[in-house]
Structure formats: C-alpha cells, structure tokens
Amino acid sequence: MPNAISELAAFCGSIETVGETTLKAARRTVLDTIGVAASGAATPGGRASFKAASAIWGAGASSIWFSSMLLTPAGATFVNATYAASLDLDDGHRAAAGHPAAAIVPAVLALVGCHVVSGRRLLTAIAIGYEIAVRAAASRDVNSLRTTDTGLWCGYGAAAAAGWLMALPLPAIAHAMAIAGQTATGQFSTGWTRVGHTVKEGIPWAAANGIQAAYLAAAGHRGPLDLLDEEPVYNRTRLLAGLGDAWAVEHAYFKRYSCCRWAHAAIDAAVLLQDERKLPARAIEGIVVEIFDRALTLPNQVIPTSNEAAQYSIPFCIAVALLHGQTALLPLEDRHLADPDVIALASRVRLEASPRYVGAFPATTPATVSISAGGEMSALEITYPKGEPANPMSDAELREKFATLTSRLPMPFLQARSISDAVSALMDGTVTTSLLDALCNAS
Structure with missing residues (x-):
C-alpha cells in the first residue's frame, strides 16, 4: 500500500485548477486573512516579528504586507502569518479544529513574490494547501488530543502549496510535506500554561517551516514518508477518502470576534438576550x-493579564461584548483589560459543561446562555455562531469586516480599497502583481 503522504502528493500533482466555487471560497479567505493581518500588524507580536525577521532570514524578494520590506519567502511567511494569527480573528475549519488560512495564505503570497503567478493559480494553491492541512488535522481523533494547535499540522499544507506552486516533482512534494510534519512545532505548554504569550498556536513557525521544507526537498533533503501511516494516530480513510470530491476551503468559518471560536456561540447568545x-x-x-x-x-481568566489571555477567556469576552458592544471585539483592545466594569461582570459568569453537548466538538461549538436580571431569567441556545457554514457571513459582511480592520492600521483609505479591488480581481486570470503592489504600498 502506498504511503499516505505520497498519495497526497500525487493528488496535488494531479490538480491543474479547481472549480469556480472553490476559487471564490479561496478568494474569500484571502480577503479575510489580509484584513485580519492589517490589525494584527499593530500588535506587540506583529511588531516584534517585523523587527526581528530581517536579522533571522535576511533580504529577499517576498513582501512584508503593509510595508516596503522584502525578505526571503520563509521570512515573509513568518511575519505575515504572525500578523494573521495574533488576534485570533483568522478563519478556521470545524474538521481541523484550527486555523488553516493564517498559515496557507501568507505562505502562498510569499512565493508569489518570487514567481509570476496568475490569480487563479494563486487561489488554486491556497485551496490545495488548505485541503492538505485540514485533512492532516482531521485524520486525528481531536477529542483524544491534549491540544489541537494549528502549528502541529498547518505546515503540511504550506509545504504542499509551495511544492505545487514551485512545480516540484511528486517525490519532492511528498518529502516536503514529510519534512514539515517531522519538524513541526511542539506546542508543549498548551493545555497547562496560564500565562498569555505571543507564540500562541505556533502558526508562523509552522508556516515558515513549510516553505523551508519545500526548498529543502527540492535540494534533495528527505523526510519520513511514512509519517502519516501510523494507525490509529492518523485515520487513513479520513486522510485520503474523496480527494478532489469536495474542497475544505469551501467550508471555512469566519470570525467577527477576536477570541477563541469556542466562545462565539456564548457571546452571540448573550448579546441577543x-x-x-x-x-x-x-x-x-x-x-x-x-x-x-x-x-x-x-484558561478562562476573569482578570486576564494580556490580550492573548483575554482571547481565551469566555467570561471576559462575554462581559466586553455586553458592556461595550460586539464591535469592541473587532478586535479586542488592551484598554479593556483593566476595565473594572468588565472584570466585575466577568466574575458573574459561570461556566458549566452540559451533558447535552457531549461529543458535539469539533463538529459544532454550541452554548446555552442564561441571564438573570431583575428577578427574571431568560435563556438562549446557539448551535452555530455567526460565520459558520450553517450560519454564514455574506460577502458584504466580510467586506465590512475587512474595512473595519484595515481602518485601524495607519494606511491611506485608497490603499485599503486597492487591496480589496485586487483581491476581487484574482479570478480575472491576470497576474497577481496588483495585489502585491497594493499590499506593499506603504506611502
């Protein structure tokens, strides 16, 4: 029986393009990722990555978004993925229990700076990388894992997309994925640390590593091709069945709150009540x-000490939304961390595991919220928070999110408009120069 990674590589090599529906879905995630990154660029983690990246990777031909800096493809991927992942506003996928686009979109766009690529080819590469990453994640039993962190599996997708864009031979694509998987970030502290930090799920490290893995494989490095063949750690059927029949990127969810997706149903319910x-x-x-x-x-800290810690606190994020409106979570600002009213309300939130939701995750992330006030109690259940495929955000709502987030970055209005227009034009068949120009026009 052929090893699973080689079968995935063969699938990648068989793709010339994808259908219109898949291209449109990939285009939606490009716009969303860039908008999220526009806000993430101003975070401490985003600024630190920008400041350190040139010393780590050196100059190259790949663009750092919203600036004139050019780095190697791996360096640009790292910085832009940091921007995209830092506020927990990036898209996700239920089967993966994580966030593919924050890795895949920066990786593909970093390579576009080194190769002349049409918009359709760019979107196809994103669809391929997204598919491989989600399948690698979903092939595991996520309910038995200590952590589902994206950095553990998104490198497979970054390597696959890079290998496909670079037109590597199938064995090299397979080895690139194997190298990326073998050297993936460990995420050792997830599950017990209660200290907020900017490493988070390790997405930038894994995404940059996926790019490096592709270049290493092209030069002759070899990875453990049987890496995904260990049953029952990886379910071969979930990993390989139906390749090409449906595309994971078409079933992404999008966020309107900068916090863990697990909190979104509770926030929606609380605000509606x-x-x-x-x-x-x-x-x-x-x-x-x-x-x-x-x-x-x-961690669900009532008094989080950092923005990252607040992103993983359901009581705190509910309190922010109830006191300051949902837009206060687009994105969550540090000034709310010391707000005594938010802390007081968060302390009145009690979380309970419901027996009705046993086995619901990862297919759904439901919540029922009950609010007591004036001697009366009212309750509301939300099974699919806004942005899920079963409760989707429209194209207009995604454009509104993009406009809100780009308005927070010191960039001219015309630059934000030109980025949006360039993303819209990706399916016209033209090269992606206009998008890169718009992203890197910092004047």
Missing part, C-alpha cells in the same frame, strides 16, 4: 453558560 430584554449590562445579576466540556479547558 441582552438586546431582547433591553438590559443594561450593569443590571445583569448572573450569567450561566452551558457549553461543551472542551471549552472548560481554556
């Missing part, structure tokens, strides 16, 4: 959140 009852946040006496048990493994 508040609106229904026209409740001032200060009148709320208590909030009970019944949720799937995996959500209780988050």
Whole structure:
C-alpha cells in the first residue's frame, strides 16, 4: 500500500485548477486573512516579528504586507502569518479544529513574490494547501488530543502549496510535506500554561517551516514518508477518502470576534438576550453558560493579564461584548483589560459543561446562555455562531469586516480599497502583481 503522504502528493500533482466555487471560497479567505493581518500588524507580536525577521532570514524578494520590506519567502511567511494569527480573528475549519488560512495564505503570497503567478493559480494553491492541512488535522481523533494547535499540522499544507506552486516533482512534494510534519512545532505548554504569550498556536513557525521544507526537498533533503501511516494516530480513510470530491476551503468559518471560536456561540447568545430584554449590562445579576466540556479547558481568566489571555477567556469576552458592544471585539483592545466594569461582570459568569453537548466538538461549538436580571431569567441556545457554514457571513459582511480592520492600521483609505479591488480581481486570470503592489504600498 502506498504511503499516505505520497498519495497526497500525487493528488496535488494531479490538480491543474479547481472549480469556480472553490476559487471564490479561496478568494474569500484571502480577503479575510489580509484584513485580519492589517490589525494584527499593530500588535506587540506583529511588531516584534517585523523587527526581528530581517536579522533571522535576511533580504529577499517576498513582501512584508503593509510595508516596503522584502525578505526571503520563509521570512515573509513568518511575519505575515504572525500578523494573521495574533488576534485570533483568522478563519478556521470545524474538521481541523484550527486555523488553516493564517498559515496557507501568507505562505502562498510569499512565493508569489518570487514567481509570476496568475490569480487563479494563486487561489488554486491556497485551496490545495488548505485541503492538505485540514485533512492532516482531521485524520486525528481531536477529542483524544491534549491540544489541537494549528502549528502541529498547518505546515503540511504550506509545504504542499509551495511544492505545487514551485512545480516540484511528486517525490519532492511528498518529502516536503514529510519534512514539515517531522519538524513541526511542539506546542508543549498548551493545555497547562496560564500565562498569555505571543507564540500562541505556533502558526508562523509552522508556516515558515513549510516553505523551508519545500526548498529543502527540492535540494534533495528527505523526510519520513511514512509519517502519516501510523494507525490509529492518523485515520487513513479520513486522510485520503474523496480527494478532489469536495474542497475544505469551501467550508471555512469566519470570525467577527477576536477570541477563541469556542466562545462565539456564548457571546452571540448573550448579546441577543441582552438586546431582547433591553438590559443594561450593569443590571445583569448572573450569567450561566452551558457549553461543551472542551471549552472548560481554556484558561478562562476573569482578570486576564494580556490580550492573548483575554482571547481565551469566555467570561471576559462575554462581559466586553455586553458592556461595550460586539464591535469592541473587532478586535479586542488592551484598554479593556483593566476595565473594572468588565472584570466585575466577568466574575458573574459561570461556566458549566452540559451533558447535552457531549461529543458535539469539533463538529459544532454550541452554548446555552442564561441571564438573570431583575428577578427574571431568560435563556438562549446557539448551535452555530455567526460565520459558520450553517450560519454564514455574506460577502458584504466580510467586506465590512475587512474595512473595519484595515481602518485601524495607519494606511491611506485608497490603499485599503486597492487591496480589496485586487483581491476581487484574482479570478480575472491576470497576474497577481496588483495585489502585491497594493499590499506593499506603504506611502
């Protein structure tokens, strides 16, 4: 039986392009990722990555978004992926229980700086990388894992997309994926650390590593091609069945809050209940959140000490939304961390694992919220938070999110507009020069 990685490589090599629906889905995730990155560029992690990257990787031909700096493809991937992942606003996929686009989009765009590529080819590469990454993640039993962190598996997709764009031979694509998987980030502290940090899920490291793996494989490095053949760690059927029949990128979810997706259903429910009852946040006496048990493994700090810690606190994010509106989570700002009203309300939120949601994750991330105020209690269940394929954000809503996030970065309005227009034109068959020019026009 051929090893699974070689079969995945053969699938990549068989693709010339993908259908219109898949191209449009990939285009949506490009726009969303760039918008998220525009806000992420201003974060401490984003600034640190920008400052350090040239010393680590050196000059090259690949663009750092929203600047005139050019680095090697791996260096550009690292910085831009840091931007995309830092605020927990990046898209995700239910089967993967993680965030493919924050790795795949920066990796593909970094290589576009070194090769003349049409918009359709760029979008096809993203669809391929997204597919491989999601399959690698979904082939595991995520409910038995200590962590589902994206850095553990997104490198497979970055390597596959890079190998396909570079037109590497099939054995080299296979070895690139194997090298990326073997050298993936460890994410050792996830599951026990309670200290906020900017490493988070290790997405930038794994994405840059996927690019490096492709170049190494092209030069003759070899990886463990049987890496994904260990049953029952990787389910071969989930990994390989139906390749090309459907595309994972078409089933991405998008976020409107800069926090862990596991909190979104609870936030949606709490805000809807508040609106229904026209409740001032200060009148709320208590909030009970019944949720799937995996959500209780988050730190869920009532008084988070950093933006990253706040992103993993369901009580805190609910309190911010109820006191300051949903837009206060697009993105979450550091100034709310010391807000005594937010902390007081967050302390009145109680989380409970509901037996009704046993086995719900990762297919869904539901929550039922009950709010007590004025001696009355009201409850609401949300199974699919806004942005899920079953409760999607429209193209107009994604453009509105993009506009909101790009307005927070010191860039001229015309630059943001030109980026949006260039993304819209990716399916016209032209080369991607206009998108790179728009992304890197910092004047």
